[in-house]
Amino acid sequence: MQKDRRQAGYDYVKQVSDSQNFLTSRKLIQRIVRLAEFQKEDLVLEIGTGKGHLTEALCQKAGKVCSVEIDRELMENARKRLTKYSNVELVVGDFMKYHLPGKGAYQVFANIPFFLTTQIVEKLTSGANPPTDIWLVMEKGAAKRFMGLPKETKKSLELKVGWEIKTVYHFRREDFHPKPSVDCVLVHFRKKAVPDLNRREYREFQQFIERAMKYGMTGKGGPLTKRQVTAALRRAGLSYAHEDGVTLYIQWLCLFRCYQELRFPAKGRK
Numbered sequence: 307m308q309k310d311r312r313q314a315g316y317d318y319v320k321q322v323s324d325s326q327n328f329l330t331s332r333k334l335i336q337r338i339v340r341l342a343e344f345q346k347e348d349l350v351l352e353i354g355t356g357k358g359h360l361t362e363a364l365c366q367k368a369g370k371v372c373s374v375e376i377d378r379e380l381m382e383n384a385r386k387r388l389t390k391y392s393n394v395e396l397v398v399g400d401f402m403k404y405h406l407p408g409k410g411a412y413q414v415f416a417n418i419p420f421f422l423t424t425q426i427v428e429k430l431t432s433g434a435n436p437p438t439d440i441w442l443v444m445e446k447g448a449a450k451r452f453m454g455l456p457k458e459t460k461k462s463l464e465l466k467v468g469w470e471i472k473t474v475y476h477f478r479r480e481d482f483h484p485k486p487s488v489d490c491v492l493v494h495f496r497k498k499a500v501p502d503l504n505r506r507e508y509r510e511f512q513q514f515i516e517r518a519m520k521y522g523m524t525g526k527g528g529p530l531t532k533r534q535v536t537a538a539l540r541r542a543g544l545s546y547a548h549e550d551g552v553t554l555y556i557q558w559l560c561l562f563r564c565y566q567e568l569r570f571p572a573k574g575r576k
Contacts, residue, residue, distance in 0.1 A: 326354065326356060326417075326419055327417070327420075327482035327483070327484060327485070327486045327490070328356050328357055328359070328417070328482060328483050329359060329360060329417055329443070329481060329482060330357070330359055330483055331481065332359070332363075334481055335359055335360055335363045336363055337475075338441075338475055338492055339360070339363045339364060339367055339415065340367075341441070341474055341475065341492070341494075342367075342413065342415060342439065342441055344364070344367040344368040344413070345368075345369070346368070346369045347369045348368045348369050348370075348411075348412075348413060349368070349369060349370045349371075349372070349407070349410070349411070349412040349413070350364050350368040350370070350371050350372070350412065350413050350414070350415055351371075351372050351373075351374070351406075351407075351412055351413070351414045351415075351416075351437070352364060352371060352372070352373040352374070352414070352415060352416050353374060353401045353414065353416035353418050353426060354373075354374070354375055354376075354401070354416055354417060354418060354419065355373040355374070355375035355380065355381055355384045355396060356375070356380060356384065356417065357380065357383065357384055357387070358383070358384030358385075358387040358388050359387075360415075360416075360417060361373045361384060361387075361388060361394065362387060362388060362391070364415060365388065365391040365393055365394050368393070368413075369393060370393045370394070370395070371391075371393060371394045371395070372394075372395045372397065373394065373395070373396055373397065374397045374398075374399055374401045374404050375396070375397070375398060375399075376398070376399060376400050376401070378398050381396060381398050384396070401426070402422070402425060402426075402429065406429070406430075406433050406435065406436075406437075407435060408434070408435055409435055410435075411438050412437055412438070413437050413438055413439040413440070413441070414430060414437045414439070414440045414441065414442070415441040415442075416441070416442055416443070417442075417443040418442055418443065418444060420444065420445050420448070420486075420488075423442075423444050423445065423448045424448070426442070427440075427442070427452065427465075427495075430495075431465060431468070431469060431495065436468075436497060437497065438496075438497050439494065439495065439496050439497070440494070440495035441474075441492060441493070441494055441495075442492070442493050442495070443477070443490060443491070443492050443493075444490065444491065444493055445486075445488045445489070445490060445491075446473075446476075446488065446489040446490060446491050447488065447489075449473055449491050449493045452465060452471055452493065453471050453472070453473070453493075454466070454554075454555060457553070458553060458554070458555060458558065460512075460515050460516065460519060462555070463511075463515055463555060463558055464508075464511075464512060464515070465495075466502075466555045467501050467502050467503050467508055467511065468497060468498055468501040468502070469495045469496065469497055469498060470495070470496045470498060471493065471494070471495050471496075472493070472494055473491045473492070473493055473494075474491075474492050474493070474494045475491060475492035476489070476491050477489070477490045477491065477492070502559060507566075510562075510566070511562050514529055514562050514565055515558070517529050518561075523535060523553070523561065529561075529565050530561060530564065530565060530568075534564060534568065535561060535564075537564075538560055538561055538563075538564035539557065539560060539561070542560045544556065544557055544560055545557075
């Protein structure tokens with residue numbers, strides 16, 4: 307049993323290492339790090355030290371860098387590159403088990419293993435003390451799903467309650483070694499100063515989304531009627547929400563507010 311666990315652990319580390327596509331051009335790395343406009347007082351968390359190229363650029367811009375790497379051999383090689391920097395903390399371990407800072411502001415900048423993209427985004431955005439900004443190199447397809455393109459998903463709608471999400475850089479496949487089989491982008495998640503919904507409303511919004519996606523916004527069992535949808539959007543000055551599912555986040559939020567008012571009329575009048 308213990309041997310099986312060791313083998314499973316080894317296989318997982320190998321899977322993480324094998325899924326890495328490294329950026330090695332110093333000019334390119336400096337270009338994308340400049341997009342974050344880090345200040346000398348900023349704490350930056352990096353997921354995957356890799357060969358240390360990106361870590362080095364972060365050390366040159368931020369006040370402190372904490373870099374987590376699961377592959378001990380990679381970390382030892384990166385450590386040699388980073389010996390001249392006193393503002394870096396190198397941690398050998400699995401980021402998915404790493405404890406995020408419990409208090410204080412920090413940012414994340416990382417070229418992540420693509421097969422863990424969803425889990426990493428979930429961990430970073432749902433913690434008790436999430437980062438103020440997250441900069442992640444990821445597959446273009448994953449980025450589009452998080453941004454709700456070509457249409458919103460349950461996850462994209464949930465994220466947009468508390469985060470502004472946009473693509474800030476498009477890479478060439480030749481920018482990586484080894485070259486990936488998919489297009490890659492740098493995505494910026496900025497935490498909203500005040501989320502669009504409080505915690506209770508957020509839970510209700512999740513239920514509203516699930517119901518609307520299961521039955522249709524105005525279908526049998528759906529949360530609203532066609533007349534209610536039309537009236538709510540017209541009152542908010544928004545275009546009609548299409549029944550084919552191409553409904554924007556702002557429309558979903560408007561319709562949720564309408565649903566709240568209809569369900570809790572006294573609360574809506576406050």
